[in-house]
Amino acid sequence: MIWSSVGARIVARPVLSALMLALVVSAATGARAENCQTAGELDDATRSALTAAGQRFFDMIARGDTASLRQSAIPSVAGDFSGIEATVKEHQASLAGTHATARPPFVLEAEGNAPLPHAEFFCGVFGKTGQTSSSAVFYLDNLPPAKYSVVILDAASAKAPNAVSLVLQRVGSEWKLGGLYIKSLQFAGHDSEWFTSRAREYKAKGQLHNAWLYFLMARSLVSPLSFMSTAATDKLYDESQSAQPADLPAEGKTVAFQAGATTYKLSAIYPDVLGNDLDLLVKYQVNDISNPNQTYQNNIALMKALVARYPEFKEAFAAVNARAVDPSGRDYGTLLAMKEIK
Numbered sequence: 608m609i610w611s612s613v614g615a616r617i618v619a620r621p622v623l624s625a626l627m628l629a630l631v632v633s634a635a636t637g638a639r640a641e642n643c644q645t646a647g648e649l650d651d652a653t654r655s656a657l658t659a660a661g662q663r664f665f666d667m668i669a670r671g672d673t674a675s676l677r678q679s680a681i682p683s684v685a686g687d688f689s690g691i692e693a694t695v696k697e698h699q700a701s702l703a704g705t706h707a708t709a710r711p712p713f714v715l716e717a718e719g720n721a722p723l724p725h726a727e728f729f730c731g732v733f734g735k736t737g738q739t740s741s742s743a744v745f746y747l748d749n750l751p752p753a754k755y756s757v758v759i760l761d762a763a764s765a766k767a768p769n770a771v772s773l774v775l776q777r778v779g780s781e782w783k784l785g786g787l788y789i790k791s792l793q794f795a796g797h798d799s800e801w802f803t804s805r806a807r808e809y810k811a812k813g814q815l816h817n818a819w820l821y822f823l824m825a826r827s828l829v830s831p832l833s834f835m836s837t838a839a840t841d842k843l844y845d846e847s848q849s850a851q852p853a854d855l856p857a858e859g860k861t862v863a864f865q866a867g868a869t870t871y872k873l874s875a876i877y878p879d880v881l882g883n884d885l886d887l888l889v890k891y892q893v894n895d896i897s898n899p900n901q902t903y904q905n906n907i908a909l910m911k912a913l914v915a916r917y918p919e920f921k922e923a924f925a926a927v928n929a930r931a932v933d934p935s936g937r938d939y940g941t942l943l944a945m946k947e948i949k
Contacts, residue, residue, distance in 0.1 A: 640717060640723060640726070641726045643729060643730035643731075644730070647741070649712070660758065661707075661709045661712070662709060665707045665760050665762070665771055669702045669704070671703070673695050677691075680783060680785070681776050681785050684784060694788075695787070701765075702762055702769065705762045705764055706762070709758060709760045712757065712758045713743060713757045715728045715745060715755045716754045716755070717752045719752045722749045728747075729742075729744055730744065737841055739838060744836045744837075745832075745835050754776070757772065758775060759773075767793035770831035772831045774788075788831070788832055790831055790832075793828065799829035799843075803821075805923075806818045809850075809923065810850050814923075816852050817922065819855065821878070822846065826843045826847070855873070855876050856873045856874055856876060861873060861874050864891075867908070872891055873891050874890045875888070875889070881942075886942070887920055887923075887926070889927060889928065890932055892932055892933075893905075896932075896938065896939040899939060902931050902939045903939070906941035909929050910927045926944045927943055
């Protein structure tokens with residue numbers, strides 16, 4: 608598995624009921640191929656080594672020293688380092704000269720002789736209602752057997768607080784860089800709590816589509832990693848379920864959207880950050896995008912029909928970005944300001 612940087616959108620995962628979670632954690636601890644230790648379960652030497660490694664890597668990132676980062680990476684990452692280089696360059700201005708504070712680290716151990724197709728690491732103590740303030744769950748696909756650590760550092764900057772997350776892999780006696788994720792925990796000066804408050808306001812007004820989408824934004828900003836869930840993300844997930852519209856795609860399920868004589872197969876709708884604007888990104892499946900003029904017209908028609916059916920979007924988003932996606936994953940997008948959609 609090659610670790611790489613990911614965007615702001617949070618990965619939706621099913622939240623286990625308290626009873627099911629208790630059964631999974633208690634009954635499978637000895638049998639599972641995935642084991643996790645929280646900072647409180649680590650010995651002092653390991654905990655100190657991980658914190659020191661995290662600070663060392665953070666200093667390289669803040670200096671833009673990608674050469675040293677690459678030398679300190681596991682072979683699979685060092686051999687394909689362009690993603691990490693781009694991530695460091697993208698955030699160089701906001702991190703230069705900053706200092707970071709490390710959160711308590713986690714150590715994940717994947718056992719076996721082959722990559723785990725869908726690894727789930729349950730870390731810490733879980734209560735009657737699920738996760739607690741110090742617990743976490745990590746969801747990772749195609750994970751090779753090894754010992755890993757997740758070290759998250761909080762870095763303040765003039766623009767917004769950032770979370771710098773490192774995935775380290777134990778190689779011999781060293782912790783090597785296996786993945787880097789840098790994420791702002793605010794958008795346009797607004798944090799997860801602000802988006803949660805707006806989501807509740809939209810819900811109270813009966814604007815469930817806006818409420819659901821703002822809950823997605825709140826969940827994204829509260830978590831530094833898309834493959835990590837905590838008590839905070841689970842709480843937001845639970846609260847958002849009562850606002851989830853049945854006519855929007857979610858969790859991999861497509862929805863048929865009728866616009867005139869055309870039926871669009873919507874595959875995803877979620878908030879998209881562009882500069883200082885919060886836009887609405889809409890993806891739909893097509894067989895072919897080779898005719899750009901026709902695809903452009905289809906994108907425009909979809910945006911107009913979508914806003915006509917859900918005029919509440921005008922209040923919550925600055926623009927709509929419609930993207931037609933073909934079977935190979937190639938797409939053709941059109942961005943239109945909300946005031947121009949009539």
